[in-house]
Amino acid sequence: MSEALLEVKSLRTVIKDKKRELTVVDGIDFTIGTNEVVALVGESGCGKSMTSLSIMQLLPRVGEIAGGEVRFGGRNLVGLSNREMSSVRGRQIAMIFQEPMTSLNPVLTIGMQMTEAITRHLGVSKSEAITIAEDWLRRVGFPEPSRIRKEYPHRLSGGMRQRVMLAMAMACKPELLIADEPTTALDVTIQAQVLDLIRQLLHETDMSVLFITHDLGVVAEMATRVIVMYAGQIVETADVRTLFTDARHPYTKGLLQSTPRMQGAIEPLVPIPGSVPPAGAFPAGCRFAERCPMAKAECRDRQPELREIGAGHQVRCILI
Amino acid sequence: MNEAVTTNKAQLPAAAAKPKRRAWERFKANRLAFVSLWIMAVLIVLALFAPVIALHDPAEQDLMSRLKPPSAAHWFGTDDLGRDLFSRVLYGARVSLSVAIFSVILNLLIGITVGSLAGYYGGKVDSFLMRIVDILLSFPTFFVLITVVTVLKPSLFNIIVVFVAFGWMSKARLLRGQILSVKNREFVDAARTIGMSDFRIIFVHILPNAIAPIIVSATLQMGSMILTESSLSFLGLGIQPPTASWGNLLQSAQSLTILSNAPWYPFIPGFMIFLTIMCFNFIGDGLRSAFDSK
Amino acid sequence: MARYALRRLLNAIPILIGITIISFLIIHMAPGSPISQYVDDPTIKAIDKENMIKAYGLDQPLYIQYWKWISDLAQGDFGTSFQKSQPVSELIWDRLPNTLLLTVTSFALALAIAIPLGILCAVKANSRLDQFVSGITFVGISLPGFWLGLLLMMFFAVRLGWLPSGGMQTINAPSGFGDRMLHLILPVFTIACSEVAVWIRYVRSSMLEVINQDYMRTAKAKGLRGGRILSVHGLRNGLIPLATLFGLSLPGFFAGSVIVETIFSIPGIGRLFTEAAFQRDYPVIFAVTTMTAFLYVFGSILADLSYAILDPRVSYSKSEAKV
């Protein structure tokens, strides 16, 4: 594995409301090396977004990092002041979000929204910023960047907006890109375009990516390494090939079995029974035990540890 | 059924709170709103039982003891005709609160009917009704109140009529907007595919989901109704003496002699108005957070 | 855009006609007539009353009166006041500047206070400051204007003698700008008091909504600083809905504040109207109602247009295909 660019150590994030504190990210550890694409998968509500927002320190008002470290290039980001953080954000770590419809400011032009970040981080003049912006717009596939620059977001389709977001994120040449479900809201043909574009950009730069998705197909296509999350914890992590050929955690297996395929014979789907427990209602022992077809009594009693069972392959299950 | 469709039973919370209960919890969490609700409740009870509680007949004059300061016999003192202010404030509460509550309830009834029809049926019905709303809305409200109150004589009934006639439009508008958004929710389509009557769809499925902002705005409107009545009183067009309303009590205290010699007299109805409007506002605020579920 | 505005104006015509008809009917429903004020004078004889009814054209059937009035109106003629024997338009022009001065100043003052305070409350939502300010706004909303006005007058003018108690200017003395401002303080404050309260709440809720939008998070993720995020990304979006409210408060400017005009002896439209209503001065009543109604319609069109200008998502020219 290459040298770690991002190192997340026992990160714990809580959501506070008046009465209680919910742990939504519960002791996450992982690293991302240079030019690595790490996919974070898991079903809705498992804490993927909270993890990424914790890294960026962009948690909603009710959220708070309760413990752990986020080391970026050796520096712990947790506890940095807003001011210090603001020069990391966008410059060293860029982020794109799931909803391209709402992530762009509707009343400002594309160009304006791009150049403000460029001038802020690269310290260039306005006209230089415009050149850079147009350059990136061209690179994300707009043949006429000067026209797009003057457009307002609402006049662009979802795919175009997501490409704009991408250009905006890339413009300051960040070392790490966090993409939180960047294609979930898009149609498959457009998703293919965007994924293709990201792959291409990865090829051209030595950027690393934290790719958050719940679509195993996208994972297979994009990632070099995969982290599977369940109920705020990592349950399995492995390189892509291992994960798809030799998944060990029952949850990972369940996910793979319940996903319908486009190829091969049509076999009955094997769903995972039950549903994801909401934060705050996590069972005491193994959080997956209640839905696990292989669960034994002891599973319910004891929290399993994340154990290394092969090179770079960790599983949180006592039965393995 | 096989195990694939078995639900994890542990996950059905046995006694989860019902929506109404939860709304009430949220309302209670807003302390000011909760206290205001109590104050209003007390005021309403006092108003309802005014004849029992009041020590004096509110109309009984004692020209020998005019503008007397508060005392054991007259808790709030007496007015310029020697009438007991406490009794008058109590009876005034009946009038002022009735103006607020009844006119807002009627406003709601009309607003809901018109708003539902316009929002649900759309098209011609909508544009016709909204045209009417537009016309009525574009009247300068206070001017119209002045005109109409001078036309009809300013009795409790007529004031309510006027407040209703020119007060329901905002409710209708608001509700229409709400209904437009609720009616596109899929459960309404689901209801229609069952072949439910429009009436049932509107009243069982749409309205309960659309009404919250209207209730909130109605609460706030109660406050402004009290204010409007007192402003009308200031112009001599409010509830007419000798019937007491907070508005005309305040107005009748607006004389230099009283202001300087009996400052408690204007203060008391002024404070009642202030307190009530404040309570309605806080309650509205509380309702807003109570309805703001999810 | 111009075509849209024009279309909206044309659509407004039936509304305006509806308004004139309704106000005409309401006013004529009113018991009493412009001549009733002469009743108290026993030296005025029945013949005089008949005379005047004829002179005012009130002996004619309603629809003829209406027709006459509306066709005069179409030519820009509001008629002549019964009571003041003066063209209504002149009266209105005479009074309008005072009302505007009063209401626009109060409004500007209210906004100047409400916008920064509202934003602050939104940014620090649910903080102590926010709760304190919202407490104050409730007080502002709940104070009856005439009560407040009179108390202010008693205190600042009569008791302390710091400020004039009414009128537009000092009479009999060279009255400069400063003098006029001095006279405005109390009435403006009385009106602004409740307006500030209302607008703080608008601004706060509008900004609160904006602050929770995704694009604000995007702006932060780009590494922008707080101040810029708020001013460039937040304010513009937050103020858009206020533009509508602003348009809708236009008629209020015109109608002014009857109460404050009465208390502080400011000859404005509100007072003109109130007096006219009491005296059944029909031409004045009609003119003011119609103009205000027109302003309402105009204001709502303006609100929509300003929306279109401020918010690029809204467009009124058709067939703007996506890029």
Add this chain to the structure above:
Amino acid sequence: TSGGGGTPATSEKPADGAAASTGKKEKVDGGEINTAYLADPQGFIRFWATTTTSSEVIDLVFSSLYRFNEKQEIVPNLAAGQPEFSQDKMEMTIKIRNDAKFSDGKPVTADDVVFTYNIPLNPDYKGPRKGTFEKLAKIEKTDDTTLKFTFKEPHAGYIDMLVYNILPQHLLKDVAVKDMEKSTFAKQPVGSGPYKLEEWKQGQYLRFVRNDNYFGGKPAIEKITAKIIPDANATMAQLQTGEINAIVVPADNLQAIEQFAKTSGKIKLQKGIGTGTYMFTAWNLTNPLFQDKAVRQALTMAIDRQGIVDNIVEGQGKLVHSQTSPSYWSYTDNVPKFPYDPEKAKKILADAGWKDTDGDGILDKNGQKFEFEMQTIQGNKVREKALTVIQQQLKKVGISVQPRIVEGSAFTKNWMGKNFTAIFHGWSISGDPNPQGIWHSTAMETGSNYISYKNPEVDKLIDEDLKTFDMNKRKELLAKIDALIAEDQPYTFLYSPTSTMAYPANLEGFNPNRDSLKEIEKWYFTK
């Protein structure tokens, strides 16, 4: 011309001891009077302007042939001496003085008078005063200072015609009568009165400066400013701040102002100024409840009128027993009176058949309860309060009154349309005392006899008085009328309010019997 007699002013000495009539201090030439009106005047031509505010400002700017004094007698203004009549009383001759000038320097001539008096006679005239000039056939000048009025029939009420402001023909001759009301002249008048209108800012103020060439002598007060303040409280506040210095103080604010006068020493008060107004409750005589004279007398006895005067108007009023205001020259006290006596009232009512048979506290007779609605005009606190007091007092004798306060225009509509059972109201009488317009049976149709009062004897006396030109004779006739009406009690006559004027403490020369700015040309400040 100001005569004593009539009502002696119950003048109370102001705090600093300066009273109107006390010794002559050193007179100052100049000074300003600031007063206030509730509303703008209607213009400067009396043929169209009917409000008291209008009359007052017209009198400042214009002169007329005669003025009324506080007893409503005519005193010459432009005229020289009293009018003279031909034998058949069909013609009246008035001489005018020749030294009067309009403020633009042109003399006031008989032609101006003829011009003025021809306005109401013009068929194009559509103002409210046609009726006043009904009996006038024509007016001619016989020479430069002599005018001849010709009547259609003898008319003892002629004095009502003589107080109209004389307009300058040279400025108005090209204005059509129907446009005169709207002409600029009505707003920017040129007259021959003691003051000139300098500026009129509608809704804000009117400013007058003295007319140095006034034929009655240059007034001492140099400037008069009349502010328009629609709210009485605001007016009183300005009196305290000194922004206003001469004003009538309403009864409900009297106490505070008295206190202010005492503590500040800046103003003094003149109380008890008589007015031509009297208050009453009118009983609609077409209503069966009020057809019995004894019942009406009992109603009057049931009402504590002095109590009302003391408590509602702070003592600022004088009881009246019939239809003539005490300030009038024709006033007589020699009429039947029905003083407050609720016990006696009850007894009379009982004798008339009104008894509380069902024990609900309300009298009844033949199954009909003695209950009715009493209206009053809205916007007048004193009347509203008085109404509730009357309600309470009648309740004590078992009569249930439902008070109803009606907005101005609607009220007058009800009043005029005889659409009432009982009404609390006041008449403000000026000019000729002949009461035909209110009490003659023909006035049921054409005048203000809204209660449908009919007493043939009164009718006869009124008719006779109308043709009587001898003042002493008239006084006798009018006294008889008053006595008959008092006996009938078609109204319960309550009181005639008196006004209180606030003046600057160092003002002298005012007539203690006249309120507002009347006779201001005689006022002066002292050092």
Add this chain to the structure above:
Amino acid sequence: MGAPLLEIKGLKKYFGIGGSLKNGAVKAVDNVSFTVFKGETLGIVGESGCGKSTVGRLVLRLLDLTEGEILFNGTSIGNWNQRQLRPIRKEMQCVFQDPYASLNPRITVGKAIAEPLVVQGGLKWSEAMKRAEQLLDTVGLRSHAVGMYPHEFSGGQRQRIAIARAISLSPKLIVADEPVSALDVSIQAQIVNLLEELQTQTKVSYLFISHNLSVVRHISDRVAVMYLGQIVELASRDQLFGSPKHPYTQALLSSVPEPDVDGKRERIILSGEVPNAANPPSGCAFHPRCPHAAERCRIEKPIFREVEPGHYASCHFV
């Protein structure tokens, strides 16, 4: 394959822009024809905005048609008004995408399920509630759920409730508009299985609308592919997924990422975006994005024709 249950002929739905057709129209559905046989599942796939939902809502007659014919069980119901439709409504029911929006948050689950039985089935509330408990059991929820409110359930559970309500009247056709799109894969599989089971039990037909091709592949007997308001290809599942004829279908199928690291397929990446339905391209609506487009495609509208037995497509080149 059974007898036709639902026949759609030349169905069109135009939405006026700004509420009126004068300013131009969105041709949301433009000349669509298909048949659903008894007991089968017809899948409709296509990208967002292509008109899938509109077809579904037209079939349910929640919308009025602009043109065309809908035959249900041989009866033409295309131009019936809501009153006439009422009796026939119990024959066709719907399940919608958003399990959060398709249940009234203020009505208990039991009531929601019982309501159709009362309104249409004429049962008393008490009987209907009993039946509701059975239905909950059928869809795999415990019967004590009747007294609970929708917000107390997870997405998958809500979708089960929606299905229970849909089957309460034993309909012949269920229009399922993206019934699993909002669900996580593990739950999605539960619902797909549930739907399949219900079909074997009751022989109900599904009009299964989805943009998720793999789910459609899994559940459908036949599949229609829509593009810009039109059906561009319609075939049995195996034909369509095995040998797609239309270039759009081909691209669509190849765009779906497969959760597999081996056996990477050749991917056809389309350029450009889905055009605006208000202003569709001339000729073949797909031509601006089509890798094989020729001059002819720009001018001439291809005919929707049978290229193989039971396999229809509209492309000049097949």
